[in-house]
Amino acid sequence: MSEAEAPKAAVLVIGDEILSGRTKDSNSGFIADTLTDLGIDLAEVRVVADRMEAIVEAVRALSEKYTYVFTTGGIGPTHDDITADAVAEAFGVALNVDPRARAILEARYENSEFKLNEARLRMARIPDGAELIENRISGAPGFKIGNVHVMAGVPAVMQAMMDVIAASLPASAAIESETVEAGRGEGDVAAPLEKLQADHPSVRIGSYPYHDGTRFTTRIVLRSRDRAALKAARAALDAALESG
């Protein structure tokens, strides 16, 4: 599979609490790791507020542009949980209490200290035509409509949903990587890396400068779906660093 044909994904994180800096987003990192394992290229992450217009616009834009979209946040029982409404609007379908989702919540709350009140029943509202995504942690399901997978924002719940989704995605050629510590500043590896990139077009070469406590150094990461090309680039990089 060439890089151009490879599936591409976007993550849409929904929530004022992330944008205010109050909560740090860990969900997109988890999804990034899962997608990398599956060989799916995560091409974009967006974080937007709990505002109808912002969510509708982002869902439409990302859904048109990428193979898969994964959203987190905004599917709870309160007034600021409007993700299901926005996704239904983005796809132009109705949003009603879904009998399957209602049955799941009824079973969940039957022997619980919590009551299935009107607010919690909001979590059973599913856009017409969507498939449910199982929530092994707290019951209330996510859903999939078109290429958009809608998940909760609470990390443990989101992770359980992502595990279910991952099992359903077609396997792709995994992206493998090689990491090399250059042991010198980024400016001193720039010229050999530029040549390396030109010589090995099917390998993506990234360089990440950092200070290791005593000096500035650089981590070089080679990534490719083609193992032979990756190994060839790694050998060429090692040779360049030894002679440099």
Next chain:
Amino acid sequence: MSEAEAPKAAVLVIGDEILSGRTKDSNSGFIADTLTDLGIDLAEVRVVADRMEAIVEAVRALSEKYTYVFTTGGIGPTHDDITADAVAEAFGVALNVDPRARAILEARYENSEFKLNEARLRMARIPDGAELIENRISGAPGFKIGNVHVMAGVPAVMQAMMDVIAASLPASAAIESETVEAGRGEGDVAAPLEKLQADHPSVRIGSYPYHDGTRFTTRIVLRSRDRAALKAARAALDAALESG
């Protein structure tokens, strides 16, 4: 100042290493905290890859839509650092070695173990008409063109640049917040919160469910630029929780 007139900002994080899950983005959280302190609403965060087309498109879209844009990443010396090129293209201006930036780098490397080679001189390329943003940590400056502030990706360097930028931004009415632990599940506070939001339209009310180790509970956050309105909403919330 009303919420509609308040300045809005976007953050654009540039880098394959964030999207691959290899590096977790901490920069947007730091910028979010700084903007909250300044009373600037962070309305959107995007993360895109080190690809020309993706960066140009995001810079144009965010620059048109928001009062301020802050980018991080992709201004180092290597072949995959193409942010300056992309920002110049987005604004339709030339990108050349800037004499001011060159002088900074020459002074920096004069007594250094590192040499100001051709690769490092790439970091002096600044779009025509841009102002420089000081880098107290490692020399190579960021820049501002139009409403777009271009910063490094290394967190310590980005933070130093953001401090410089923050001092130059006009002060806005600060966004104040009140946080209340509800001590009960989100589904049990949903109805009173919906009423509270309707009664206090100038206060944004968010609810964030979590498990505290023994039970599911909810953190409620009230946010407003209007201190009196915030206090009134807080009092109403306390009363609702006591009677509920």
